[in-house]
Amino acid sequence: MHKLVVMGVAGSGKSTLAGELARALACPLIEGDAHHPVANRDKMRRGIALQDADRRPWLDVLGRLVAASEGSVVLTCSALKRRYRERLREFHPGLVFVHLEIDPALAQVRVAGRAGHFFPASVVASQFKDLEPPVGEARVLGLDADKPLAEQCARVLKWLAAQESDPPGSLADARRR
Numbered sequence: 697m698h699k700l701v702v703m704g705v706a707g708s709g710k711s712t713l714a715g716e717l718a719r720a721l722a723c724p725l726i727e728g729d730a731h732h733p734v735a736n737r738d739k740m741r742r743g744i745a746l747q748d749a750d751r752r753p754w755l756d757v758l759g760r761l762v763a764a765s766e767g768s769v770v771l772t773c774s775a776l777k778r779r780y781r782e783r784l785r786e787f788h789p790g791l792v793f794v795h796l797e798i799d800p801a802l803a804q805v806r807v808a809g810r811a812g813h814f815f816p817a818s819v820v821a822s823q824f825k826d827l828e829p830p831v832g833e834a835r836v837l838g839l840d841a842d843k844p845l846a847e848q849c850a851r852v853l854k855w856l857a858a859q860e861s862d863p864p865g866s867l868a869d870a871r872r873r
Contacts, residue, residue, distance in 0.1 A: 748777075
C-alpha cells in the first residue's frame with residue numbers, strides 16, 4: 697500500500713505524473729487543487745499568493761482524504777513548506793513524497809501556457825519564494841521535472857518498491873536521507 701504525495705511548485709507537472717502513478721498503481725488520484733476553498737481559488741485567480749492561514753484548512757481536507765483512503769492513493773499538493781508536509785504526515789505518518797524539482801523560468805513558461813486554469817503565471821514566483829525544498833527529509837524522492845514522464849514514473853515505482861522492503865527507520869532508509 698502506498699500513500700504518496702506528488703509535490704512541487706505550479707507548473708512542475710504534479711498532475712501529469714500523479715495521474716500516471718495512479719494508473720500504474722491502480723489506485724485513486726486526489727487532485728489537491730480541486731479541494732481548494734472558493735476563497736483560495738478567488739485569491740489565486742486574482743494573482744494573490746496564498747498565506748499559511750489560507751492553506752491550513754486545505755491541508756486538513758487533503759490529509760483527511762488521504763487518511764480515509766482504504767488502500768493506495770496518490771495526492772497532488774504543492775506542499776511547499778516543511779510544516780505543510782508535517783501537517784499532512786500527522787494524518788498518515790507513513791506518507792511518502794515525490795518532489796518535482798523545476799527551474800523557475802520553465803515553471804513560468806508552463807503555467808503561462810495552461811489554458812483554463814485558475815492559477816496565473818504571476819503567482820509562480822511566490823511559490824518559489826515559499827518553497828522549502830525537502831532535502832534531508834525522510835521518505836522523499838527528488839525528481840527532475842524536465843525528465844520524460846515515463847522515466848519519472850519508472851523511477852518513482854522503483855523507489856516505492858524499495859520503500860516496501862526498507863521501512864522507515866531501517867538502515868537503508870537512513871542511507872536514502
